[in-house]
Amino acid sequence: MEAEELTLVATKPSFDLPTACPLCLPVFIFLKLAHVPFRLSFNSIFPDSDQIPYVESGTYVAYNNKNGGVIECLKQDGIVDLDSEFQSIPDWISIKAMINSWLADAMMYELWLGSGGRSAYKIYYSDPPWPIGKVLFLKQVYVVKQRLGITKGNAEQREDEIYKRANIAYGALSTRLGEQNFLFDDRPSSLDATFLGHALVTLHALPDTSVLRSKLLEHDNIVRYAEKLKMELIESGSSSSGPQFHSVPSPSAQRKGPSNWSKLLHLKVIFLYFFLFLLLIS
């Protein structure tokens, strides 16, 4: 792979997080934990893409929908690997499975269905133009129900099952974590990135009335672990040991208002075409 700077393309920041998407934030944290310098770029026009997040460097691209996700791709391609010493630990597989299935399902449910979808709409669909965002949101709600196997007949049962499993997972992870800084041997791993991403989105993006959030808050050590690492990896920013990153908005992002000169030019162009149209139809 060419020695070019890595760029992580993710969903836009919101809820005081560099990216509030539960799939993108773990990759961000993973690169931070690995002290890999990278740029952060946003894509606001493809919220329903299964390719995002992706990491690119020159002609190399690691998509999220290939080979188990971006983190697994980076490990397999020899770019970044934090897990080389943890694979042999007996709990590794079970905790990995728990995070990637039970907690992932719980996050999907809570984000799209449990909390009314408001957080999901703000994370993914507030940037695309309104009719597109609305239609895609409704489509995604339907897809989530299909994936979780939720029907009108079993909705309550599935909800109980999802929350119950999440609760069990939180308990197991809380026990595993204890008072350590990380889940395994006090050293960061990809599971820390994945779990931390889940925890931060749950604590900051979900509403206070969220059932999943209230269940996570019952485990103080997890909350401390999440807030501590958030401060170190995200809020510290210019630490000498941490990597620098530059956020590059996507071309479609409209962050600033137009300058006065631009406004005048836009108005002139629009009026010119409007008068031309009136002239033709008169």
Add this chain to the structure above:
Amino acid sequence: MSNPDLKPELTTPDSKPDPEHQKPFGTNDADEEEDGDDENDVEDEEEEDVDVFGEPDRPKPRTREDKFRSDKLKMESLLRRMQSGPVSLRVHDVIVKGNTKTKDHVIAAEIEELKRVGSMQELLKASQLVNLRLRALDVFDAVKITLDSGPPELPGTANVTIEVVETANPLSGQIGAYTKAEARSSTVEGSLKYKNLFGYADIWDGSLAYGCDHSAELSAGMYLPRFKGLATPVTARAYLLSQDWLKFSSYKERSLGLSLGLFSSTYHDVSYNLAWRTLTDPSQMSSRPVRRQLGHNLLSSLKYTFKFDQRNSSMRPTRGYAFVSTSQIGGLAPDTRCLRFLRQEFDLRYAVPLGFYRAALNFGISGGVVFPWGNGSLSRPSSLPERFFLGGNVSPLCALGGPTALWGFKTRGLGPTEPKRQVHGENSDPSGVDFLGGDLAVTALADLSFDLPLRWFREKGIHVHAFACAGNVAKLTENEYQNFSVQKFVESIRSSVGVGLVIPTSLFRMELNYCYILKKFDHDRAKSGLWLTFSGAS
């Protein structure tokens, strides 16, 4: 729906006789003459006992031959009078028959000219115009206009009877080949039409089109000649368009949209387009600039086209000139997140006849520019589908509308490129690049065509041509305009020459050419050799 038992009558507001009473045209009784053909009939109706042309004392003919001679004399007299000067005449009454389904006001809007005539000559011209307009509605199988004398108490007046035959079979289908400049290739289109569903001369159609550039379009449209008193017809079209550019630029484009024709006249056309456009990359091999553009966009744009084509043919022009200018502004919506861009393209053609073997020299130059507007517009990239791409299997001579094709260059075969994604461990194409198009494009062509000496070829329209073309695209956005120079642009122009055989068919124009590439660059997809192009009517 009109009551067939009633004869809807459209009367002129002023039915007074000419006060000067110069050359009155009046008959006492009205009787219709009918003939069986569907040609534009404007007849003078005459009756045996009619006094015409101010000659009431003419003796009445008794035999058939006498009648024929009398009619002939009357017609000659009328023609002499008409040649010597205007024959004063006003329309007293307009009677429309045969419209059981078509609304009266639709027909009334097309026959306004009849009310304003002041002479026989004007009446004949107006009748011809009205006949053409009613036929142009495309909902009548036949239109016949009959002129009759007005009431005897109102000399110098005429009654006009319009008989329409509404189409017996409102459902029709057709298949054709067209060249659309924006599609940059020929398309084969099949369509079904249903005419006059609601009696407003409305035409509904559904069509399926497939283009040589791997595009497919399913659309349904409506055409209303008269909507709420508007002078111009209103068209609306809903479409689902899919274009596959994976091979050239690693993306697929799908658009779901609505297009409204707001104004259309001989030279001007204004339309509005609202579309949800999605760019995807199922292959996951796209280059970085393409990856950045994948996603959903809302397109809300107004397009104005000025087209002035005085050439004698669009498929084989041998004389005349043409000019087309298309201006498009996108982002016309309250939502600022719509795609914002300005696009302008023009095309100028000139055909000079050489006077032997139907030879002609065709010259053409076309250009276009596109850039986004808004805050920081020139530092952002332009929208990929709005850029200019040169190349394709369409003849540049037939594609009128903007810079599109160059002989010898494949679809999207030249211009800025970017390497595609490389996958480790897989056999990657070393020449794997995405063609990104350009924000500025210019093309020029010269074509000499002439008939073959053999009569059989001339009868079939098969002829030969020799051609030369040149073109280039350049990027201006993302601050590249700061590095742009005309000299560099000219130095990087691609060009080709060649000769070929042109075979016109009923659906399209086929060219079998030998192209020689004079200048190309490393990644350009062009080759010297035999090329086959297909072009429909543009």
